Amino acid sequence: MEQFFDPKSIAVIGANDRQGSIGAALIDNLILGGYGGTVVPVNPNHETVRGLKSYRSITEVEPAPEMALIATPIATVPEIVRQCVRAGTQGVIIISAGGKELGEEGAFIEEQIQGAAEGSGMRIIGPNCMGVIRPAKNLNATFAGGMPAKGSLAVISQSGAICAAILDRAAVENMGFSHFVSIGSMLDVDFGDLIDYLGNDGSVKAILLYMENLTNPRKFMSAARAVSRIKPIIVLKAGKSRVGARAASTHIGAMAGEDAVYDAAFKRAGIVRVPSLARLFDCAELMAKQPRPAGTRLAIITNGGGPGVMAADTLAEYGLEPAPLSDEIMAKLGEILPPYWSRGNPIDILGNATVERFVSVLELCLASREFDGILIIMVPQDLTAPEDVAAALAKLVRRKRVPVFASWMGGQRIAEAVDILNQADIPTYETPERAVRAFLYMVEYTRNLELLSQAPPKLPTELYFNRDQVFRTIYECFEQETEMLSEIQSKEVLAAYGIPVNPTVLAVSADEAVALAGDMDMPVAMKLVSPDISHKSDAGGVQLDLRNEEDIRRAFHRIVAGARAHNPEARIVGVSLQPFIAGADFEVLLGSKTDDNFGPVLCFGSGGVFAELLDDKALGLPPLNRLLARRMMEATRILPLLAGNRNTPPADLDKLEELLVRLSQLVIDFPEIVEMDINPVLIKNGEPCAVDARIRIHRTEGHTNNLNNLHLVISPYPQHLERHDLTDMQMPLFIRPIKPEDAPLFVELFNSLTPTSIYYRFFSVVKTLSPEILARFTQVDYDREISFVALDDDEEGTERMLGVANIVGEPDGRRGEFSVLIGDPWQGKGIGAKLLLQCLEIAQERGMEIVWGTVLAENRYMIALGKKLGFTIKQGEDPSEYKLTIDLKTAKL
Known part of the structure; x- marks a missing residue:
C-alpha cells in the first residue's frame, strides 16, 4: 500500500x-x-x-x-x-x-x-x-484544492462530497490529517485494507470512516478488531433507513434489521459509531487534539448557570453526572471564588468572572486527580474579553493529562477567541451539549478497550453437541422440500445442542390429542403445526392451560378453525401438545438471523407475544463466549429484572450465558439455519426452558460445515486443529489453538519463567502482564494469527500450560513473525519444536511464504531450535540479535 x-x-x-x-x-x-x-x-x-x-x-x-x-x-x-x-x-x-x-x-x-x-x-x-492526500509528504493526489494541515487523524470515505466537507471544516477548526483517502467503489482496496495499513503507521492516532457499505465484511472485522485495540476507529455509517428484514418469517427476522446488525458488528470490533456528520466532526476534533479520558468524571467550569445545567443534562441522558467535588477541592474553590458560587459541579464561577478567576479554577482542576476531563464554558460578558480568556487558557493547557475542551457560546463576539483556542489545539463547540457528547464518544472508546481486554470465564463443564442429529433433521426437511421446521423438529435441533426444551408431541386429530394428553401431567398447551403459518398466535393457533378432555377437544377445533380463517390454503399438519408451564417468572427470547453482510447474527431480549412491540433486544455476532454472552444480556432492559426483583427469584444468568454460547455453536456448525426464533424461553424458579421454537433453513452449496466457516465474519475456534502428541522424549502433550479463556493458564505459565526467559521473549524486563498484554496473547484472530499451546493434565484433570508458539501474519498474508515461549520447568524437552512445527505447517497450508523472527544472540535454545526446523540464521543489524527466516514455499516440514 x-x-x-x-x-x-x-x-x-x-x-x-x-x-x-x-x-x-x-x-x-x-x-x-x-x-x-x-x-x-x-x-x-x-x-x-x-x-x-x-x-x-x-x-x-x-x-x-x-x-x-x-x-x-x-x-x-x-x-x-x-x-x-x-x-x-x-x-x-x-x-x-x-x-x-x-x-x-x-x-x-x-x-x-x-x-x-x-x-x-x-x-x-x-x-x-x-484520490488520496498525505500532508506529511506534501502529496495531494486529488482534485480538491489546497493542502490540509499535518496531523494524526486518518480519514477514509466512500463519498467524495463528504471528503470535501471534512476538508473544508478542518481548515476552519485547525484540524490536521495524517492520511486522507477517498475510496469510491472499492473495486480492490477497501476499508479492511486501509485499516490494516493505517493501524501499522505510527503517525496515525485515530481513524475516521464514512461508510455506506462493505465489500468484504470478514476482512473489515478482522482488521478493525486488531487495530481498535491500539487506536480509536470512529465510523459514520450512512443508510440507517434501509430495512434488512422485509420478508422475515420470525420475530428475530423482523427485529434484526440491517442497521442494528451494523451496530452489533461495530461494537464487537471496538469501533465507536456516531450518528451524524456534525458528531463525526466533533468527535474527530477531540480525538485529534486531546488525550483520551480514563473515565467519565467530567469537571464543568462555566461563567453561566444555564449552560452548566445544559452540560449536566446531557450527561444525565447517558445516565451520568458531573464528577463530585471532594471536600479538599470545595475548600480550595471557596478560597478562589466569591461566597455565592454554585458550590458544586458544574462549577459556576459567575457572570463577572475575570481572566484570573478562569485561570485559577482551571489550574486547580488540572492539578487534581479527581477529573477525567475538563469542559470550559464561556458566555460573553462586558467585563471580560473572550479572547483574553482564550489566550490565558491556551498557555495553561499546553501540557495536559486529561482532555480539555471548550464551549464558547455566541457568534461574532467570540470568533477571535475561538480561533485562538483552535490554534492551541483546544477543541471548541458551539453548545455544551455537543461538547459533552464528543467527550462521551471518547469515553466509549476507553470502555471498548477495557471490554476488549477482559478475559472471559470458562464454562464449568465441556459442552457436548449432537451434530449428527441436527444434520439428519435438516436434510430430512430438504428431502421433503420444506424450509420451515415444525416446532417439534425445531426443538429436536435445540435439544441436540443442549438447550432445554419441554417435551412435545404431535397429534393429527382431536382423538389423538386426547389420547396423548392422557400420558402427560395436566394442564397442557396446544399449538398449531402448519408449515404455512409461522406466527401461530396471529391465527389463534395457541391454546393454553388445558385441564381435561373437553378443553382439549374444544382447543383442537378452535385451532383448526382459526388456521383456516387466517389462511384457507394453509396446510394443517396437526397440533403439538406439551406440558403447560404456569406462573413463569420471566419470558425471554433467543434466536438468530443470517444477515447478507455479516452472516449469522444472534439475538437476546424480552420475549413473549409482545417481543416486537417491546423491542428490547441485543444483537451479537458468533462465536460467543461467556463474557460476550453476558455483554449481550447487559444491553437489554430486562436484565435488571432477571437479576431478581422483589419476591421474584432471579434467573440463573450463568445458564442463560450457556444457552447463548450453545446457540452460537449451532449457527457456527450449520450455515443452513438462516432464521431461528426461540420465543418464549420461560424462566421459572431460575431455570430456563424453551417452550416454542421455529427454525427456517436454506440449502447451501453442499454442506458448508467446513473448516473455514466462510459463512461467518469472525473466525471461530478451530477445534479440528486439536491433537494429542508426544515429544521426542515421549512426553505426552495436548496441543490446541489458544482460547480467550486461557488467560489464567497463561499467567501461570508466565509466573514459571525466570527473568532470563522473560527477557529472551519480551526483549525487556516484564514483571507482570497487564490485561491489555494478556488479551493480546490469548484473544487472537484465528484468520490472521496462528497460536498454539501445549497442555498437560495432572491426575486430577487440572490443565497446565507448558508453552505457547505463534505466528502473527502481516495483512497481505504472505509473511509472518513467529515467537515461542516455554515455561522454565519444561524447557529442553522438545515442546517448543512441536509447537512451532505445528504453527509452520498451518502457515504453509494457508499459503504464507516467509516466516521470520528476531532472537537474542545469547538465546541458544531458540537458535538451536531454528536450525533444527530449517531456518536460515543471520546476524541482525544489531549485533546482539539474530534474524531467523524460513521460506515456506520450499521448506519440507
Missing part, C-alpha cells in the same frame, strides 16, 4: 491544461502542493502539460511510475490498466466515475478492470473517487 502514500513518481493519465478539468486539477495539486517526487503527464493529445513533457502511454515512461492517477472516461480505463500492468506500475487510483453505480454496463466495465489487473499484484483505489 505504500505506493499510494509515499510514491517516488506519479503518472497523471488524462492530464491536460484545460482550466476546470479534473486532469488539470490533479496535476496542479501535485505541483502546487509541493510533492517532491516525479510528476509525469500522460495524454496522447498533448506534447506538454503544465510545462512537463507528456507521454502518449504510461508504457513509454522509463522508469515506470510507482503510482498512476487515471482521469479518463471510464470506458477507456480497462485498457489503461493493462498498460499500467505492462509498465510495472504498482498502484492505480481510478478517479473516473461511471462504474457499477450506474448499472449493468458500468458493472461490466469494472469486471474488465479487475480482469486487466488480475494476477499482477497491482492495487487499485476507486473507481469513482477523489
Whole structure:
C-alpha cells in the first residue's frame, strides 16, 4: 500500500491544461502542493502539460511510475490498466466515475478492470473517487484544492462530497490529517485494507470512516478488531433507513434489521459509531487534539448557570453526572471564588468572572486527580474579553493529562477567541451539549478497550453437541422440500445442542390429542403445526392451560378453525401438545438471523407475544463466549429484572450465558439455519426452558460445515486443529489453538519463567502482564494469527500450560513473525519444536511464504531450535540479535 502514500513518481493519465478539468486539477495539486517526487503527464493529445513533457502511454515512461492517477472516461480505463500492468506500475487510483453505480454496463466495465489487473499484484483505489492526500509528504493526489494541515487523524470515505466537507471544516477548526483517502467503489482496496495499513503507521492516532457499505465484511472485522485495540476507529455509517428484514418469517427476522446488525458488528470490533456528520466532526476534533479520558468524571467550569445545567443534562441522558467535588477541592474553590458560587459541579464561577478567576479554577482542576476531563464554558460578558480568556487558557493547557475542551457560546463576539483556542489545539463547540457528547464518544472508546481486554470465564463443564442429529433433521426437511421446521423438529435441533426444551408431541386429530394428553401431567398447551403459518398466535393457533378432555377437544377445533380463517390454503399438519408451564417468572427470547453482510447474527431480549412491540433486544455476532454472552444480556432492559426483583427469584444468568454460547455453536456448525426464533424461553424458579421454537433453513452449496466457516465474519475456534502428541522424549502433550479463556493458564505459565526467559521473549524486563498484554496473547484472530499451546493434565484433570508458539501474519498474508515461549520447568524437552512445527505447517497450508523472527544472540535454545526446523540464521543489524527466516514455499516440514 505504500505506493499510494509515499510514491517516488506519479503518472497523471488524462492530464491536460484545460482550466476546470479534473486532469488539470490533479496535476496542479501535485505541483502546487509541493510533492517532491516525479510528476509525469500522460495524454496522447498533448506534447506538454503544465510545462512537463507528456507521454502518449504510461508504457513509454522509463522508469515506470510507482503510482498512476487515471482521469479518463471510464470506458477507456480497462485498457489503461493493462498498460499500467505492462509498465510495472504498482498502484492505480481510478478517479473516473461511471462504474457499477450506474448499472449493468458500468458493472461490466469494472469486471474488465479487475480482469486487466488480475494476477499482477497491482492495487487499485476507486473507481469513482477523489484520490488520496498525505500532508506529511506534501502529496495531494486529488482534485480538491489546497493542502490540509499535518496531523494524526486518518480519514477514509466512500463519498467524495463528504471528503470535501471534512476538508473544508478542518481548515476552519485547525484540524490536521495524517492520511486522507477517498475510496469510491472499492473495486480492490477497501476499508479492511486501509485499516490494516493505517493501524501499522505510527503517525496515525485515530481513524475516521464514512461508510455506506462493505465489500468484504470478514476482512473489515478482522482488521478493525486488531487495530481498535491500539487506536480509536470512529465510523459514520450512512443508510440507517434501509430495512434488512422485509420478508422475515420470525420475530428475530423482523427485529434484526440491517442497521442494528451494523451496530452489533461495530461494537464487537471496538469501533465507536456516531450518528451524524456534525458528531463525526466533533468527535474527530477531540480525538485529534486531546488525550483520551480514563473515565467519565467530567469537571464543568462555566461563567453561566444555564449552560452548566445544559452540560449536566446531557450527561444525565447517558445516565451520568458531573464528577463530585471532594471536600479538599470545595475548600480550595471557596478560597478562589466569591461566597455565592454554585458550590458544586458544574462549577459556576459567575457572570463577572475575570481572566484570573478562569485561570485559577482551571489550574486547580488540572492539578487534581479527581477529573477525567475538563469542559470550559464561556458566555460573553462586558467585563471580560473572550479572547483574553482564550489566550490565558491556551498557555495553561499546553501540557495536559486529561482532555480539555471548550464551549464558547455566541457568534461574532467570540470568533477571535475561538480561533485562538483552535490554534492551541483546544477543541471548541458551539453548545455544551455537543461538547459533552464528543467527550462521551471518547469515553466509549476507553470502555471498548477495557471490554476488549477482559478475559472471559470458562464454562464449568465441556459442552457436548449432537451434530449428527441436527444434520439428519435438516436434510430430512430438504428431502421433503420444506424450509420451515415444525416446532417439534425445531426443538429436536435445540435439544441436540443442549438447550432445554419441554417435551412435545404431535397429534393429527382431536382423538389423538386426547389420547396423548392422557400420558402427560395436566394442564397442557396446544399449538398449531402448519408449515404455512409461522406466527401461530396471529391465527389463534395457541391454546393454553388445558385441564381435561373437553378443553382439549374444544382447543383442537378452535385451532383448526382459526388456521383456516387466517389462511384457507394453509396446510394443517396437526397440533403439538406439551406440558403447560404456569406462573413463569420471566419470558425471554433467543434466536438468530443470517444477515447478507455479516452472516449469522444472534439475538437476546424480552420475549413473549409482545417481543416486537417491546423491542428490547441485543444483537451479537458468533462465536460467543461467556463474557460476550453476558455483554449481550447487559444491553437489554430486562436484565435488571432477571437479576431478581422483589419476591421474584432471579434467573440463573450463568445458564442463560450457556444457552447463548450453545446457540452460537449451532449457527457456527450449520450455515443452513438462516432464521431461528426461540420465543418464549420461560424462566421459572431460575431455570430456563424453551417452550416454542421455529427454525427456517436454506440449502447451501453442499454442506458448508467446513473448516473455514466462510459463512461467518469472525473466525471461530478451530477445534479440528486439536491433537494429542508426544515429544521426542515421549512426553505426552495436548496441543490446541489458544482460547480467550486461557488467560489464567497463561499467567501461570508466565509466573514459571525466570527473568532470563522473560527477557529472551519480551526483549525487556516484564514483571507482570497487564490485561491489555494478556488479551493480546490469548484473544487472537484465528484468520490472521496462528497460536498454539501445549497442555498437560495432572491426575486430577487440572490443565497446565507448558508453552505457547505463534505466528502473527502481516495483512497481505504472505509473511509472518513467529515467537515461542516455554515455561522454565519444561524447557529442553522438545515442546517448543512441536509447537512451532505445528504453527509452520498451518502457515504453509494457508499459503504464507516467509516466516521470520528476531532472537537474542545469547538465546541458544531458540537458535538451536531454528536450525533444527530449517531456518536460515543471520546476524541482525544489531549485533546482539539474530534474524531467523524460513521460506515456506520450499521448506519440507
